[in-house]
Amino acid sequence: MPVVLRMARAGTKKRPIYHIVAADKRSPRDGRFIERLGFFNPLLPKDNKERLKLDLDKIKGWLAKGAQPSDRIMRFLDEAGVMKRPKRTNPEKAVPRKARKARAEEAAKAASAAPAPAAPAAS
Numbered sequence: 001m002p003v004v005l006r007m008a009r010a011g012t013k014k015r016p017i018y019h020i021v022a023a024d025k026r027s028p029r030d031g032r033f034i035e036r037l038g039f040f041n042p043l044l045p046k047d048n049k050e051r052l053k054l055d056l057d058k059i060k061g062w063l064a065k066g067a068q069p070s071d072r073i074m075r076f077l078d079e080a081g082v083m084k085r086p087k088r089t090n091p092e093k094a095v096p097r098k099a100r101k102a103r104a105e106e107a108a109k110a111a112s113a114a115p116a117p118a119a120p121a122a123s
Contacts, residue, residue, distance in 0.1 A: 004022070004025050006069075006070040006072075007019065007020055007021070008031075008033060017041050017042075019036055021034070056082060
């Protein structure tokens with residue numbers, strides 16, 4: 001049974017609050033979970049200490065058992081100093097779409113305009 005640490009949405013319409021839970025990967029987002037590990041309230045200011053509460057002992061226990069945290073939970077654990085989040089890079093994201101398309105077209109033209117290398121003559 002693959003276990004993941006993820007957020008389950010709670011609260012009312014337009015007023016979300018998220019429970020941080022350990023759940024079976026196959027369970028729905030807001031469905032059955034194994035254990036509640038904390039909560040996250042995105043409506044509170046970032047400097048408010050009631051915005052995020054984690055039970056780090058329980059989380060460390062689940063990580064030791066092989067549970068995989070979601071990307072957002074990994075960010076929370078990185079801030080808490082429990083886990084190190086690997087850097088992710090996407091160099092294509094920084095390039096505007098039109099420039100990317102123009103560069104691809106230029107590369108295609110250059111590839112089609114370049115003459116094919118001649119075969120060496122046999123002696």
